[in-house]
Amino acid sequence: MQNNDLLKRSLHAVWHPCTQMKVHETMPLIPIQRGEGVWLYDFDGKCYLDAVSSWWVNLFGHNNPRIKAAIKLQLDKLEHVMLAGFTHEPVVQLSERLSALTGLGHCFYASDGASAAEISLKMSFHYWRNLGHDKKIQFISLQNGYHGETLGALSVTDVALFKDTYAPLLRPSVQMPSPDWRLVEAGESAEAYALCCAAVLESYLAQHHGATAAFIIEPLVQGAAGMAMYDAIYLKRAREICDRYQVHLIADEIAVGFGRTGTLFACEQAAIKADFMCLSKGITGGYLPLSVVLTTDQVYQAFYDDSVARGFLHSHSYTGNALACSAALATLDIFEQDDVLHGNQVKAAYMNAEMQALTDLPIKYLRNTGMIWAFDVQTGDTNFSRQFYQAALQKGLLLRPIGNTVYFMPPYVIAEAEMDWLIEQTRELLISCVH
Numbered sequence: 131m132q133n134n135d136l137l138k139r140s141l142h143a144v145w146h147p148c149t150q151m152k153v154h155e156t157m158p159l160i161p162i163q164r165g166e167g168v169w170l171y172d173f174d175g176k177c178y179l180d181a182v183s184s185w186w187v188n189l190f191g192h193n194n195p196r197i198k199a200a201i202k203l204q205l206d207k208l209e210h211v212m213l214a215g216f217t218h219e220p221v222v223q224l225s226e227r228l229s230a231l232t233g234l235g236h237c238f239y240a241s242d243g244a245s246a247a248e249i250s251l252k253m254s255f256h257y258w259r260n261l262g263h264d265k266k267i268q269f270i271s272l273q274n275g276y277h278g279e280t281l282g283a284l285s286v287t288d289v290a291l292f293k294d295t296y297a298p299l300l301r302p303s304v305q306m307p308s309p310d311w312r313l314v315e316a317g318e319s320a321e322a323y324a325l326c327c328a329a330v331l332e333s334y335l336a337q338h339h340g341a342t343a344a345f346i347i348e349p350l351v352q353g354a355a356g357m358a359m360y361d362a363i364y365l366k367r368a369r370e371i372c373d374r375y376q377v378h379l380i381a382d383e384i385a386v387g388f389g390r391t392g393t394l395f396a397c398e399q400a401a402i403k404a405d406f407m408c409l410s411k412g413i414t415g416g417y418l419p420l421s422v423v424l425t426t427d428q429v430y431q432a433f434y435d436d437s438v439a440r441g442f443l444h445s446h447s448y449t450g451n452a453l454a455c456s457a458a459l460a461t462l463d464i465f466e467q468d469d470v471l472h473g474n475q476v477k478a479a480y481m482n483a484e485m486q487a488l489t490d491l492p493i494k495y496l497r498n499t500g501m502i503w504a505f506d507v508q509t510g511d512t513n514f515s516r517q518f519y520q521a522a523l524q525k526g527l528l529l530r531p532i533g534n535t536v537y538f539m540p541p542y543v544i545a546e547a548e549m550d551w552l553i554e555q556t557r558e559l560l561i562s563c564v565h
């Protein structure tokens with residue numbers, strides 16, 4: 131009863147994200163009462179395995195005692211203070227630790243990923259302007275790239291469903307070929323294909339570097355593209371090419387940061403440092419909204435001046451929120467204290483072995499990077515994604531396929547028995563959903 135009432139009130143009062151609200155005439159919302167580990171519970175006690183980490187944010191499970199305790203402790207001291215003209219312990223500590231972990235610094239905070247993407251684009255443009263390079267005003271990104279939904283971030287995003295409607299509002303940007311290894315030709319290696327794509331980037335910048343401020347990219351995995359994975363050599367080459375042509379490299383690690391690809395940050399696998407790094411999603415373990423842009427001393431120094439207008443005057447009300455920073459600090463503590471990256475390697479190896487149980491089904495491009503798994507389902511059903519989503523929910527599984535791509539991006543606390551269950555349920559779903 132309570133359940134039905136909440137559904138009705140939500141549909142009346144809440145405009146849900148990324149949703150044609152009319153679909154809820156036939157597809158019920160799921161009201162969640164509580165969470166524990168990888169599980170979400172509704173009001174009837176039915177549970178759902180959160181195999182997408184609640185849109186890729188939850189790293190260490192719902193109701194995590196350590197993150198919760200850190201927030202409670204901070205709550206008794208200071209919930210928030212404006213960060214212009216003021217500072218506080220959690221934001222300083224977090225900035226110092228992120229700097230030590232990334233080799234970048236001068237942390238600039240916001241509350242969501244799209245804002246971080248916007249900040250990096252504005253900073254890059256403003257850097258070149260402060261240096262007198264007024265013509266460097268264009269951005270380039272990858273085909274099928276995703277950087278958020280606000281107008282600036284959407285301008286460098288290349289997902290038709292999100293972008294086309296708003297095209298008249300957006301600044302044109304240019305997309306480079308994606309090194310997505312699903313696109314390799316027969317006999318070609320993922321590495322060779324990535325190098326081909328990098329050659330296109332090079333010839334583009336050879337011609338257009340004078341007008342280009344930055345290249346923004348999702349390192350190693352293009353999430354919203356359907357977990358497109360590519361060889362790290364592309365990042366290495368992109369770094370060299372951007373250096374050669376004086377174009378900033380922006381690493382959008384919003385989805386892939388914090389261990390998702392197997393290293394703490396994806397850029398580490400190419401041994402490169404971006405000029406800007408955007409972080410969000412997992413940064414607070416999925417507890418509170420927080421994002422950050424880190425950059426180089428060189429960029430920072432170009433803004434440091436007696437002139438106010440040469441400074442970066444961007445701001446958000448909740449910039450550097452103390453509670454969110456305390457959640458992020460607790461998240462970093464867990465990485466350190468539990469040797470999470472090593473534990474994840476063991477889990478990934480187990481999962482990879484068990485995933486072989488799916489290979490006799492009509493799927494292709496079974497792939498894995500770190501704690502992300504994906505495969506493409508061979509079906510002509512244009513409604514596959516919604517039908518699979520709904521069928522999965524009935525089985526107590528939260529999966530949100532992107533087109534024909536089914537992916538797993540579970541919280542790192544997932545246990546072996548839960549992985550087994552996830553794969554077995556997915557196997558049954560594929561058998562019943564794919565004709």
Ligand SMILES: *Cc1c(COP(=O)(O)O)cnc(C)c1O
Pocket residue numbers: 241242243244245247276277278279348353354382383384385386410411
């Ligand atoms: C989710 C995401 C964003 C946007 O973050 P929001 O918090 O949803 O605004 C940007 N870039 C990438 C790579 C993402 O996955």
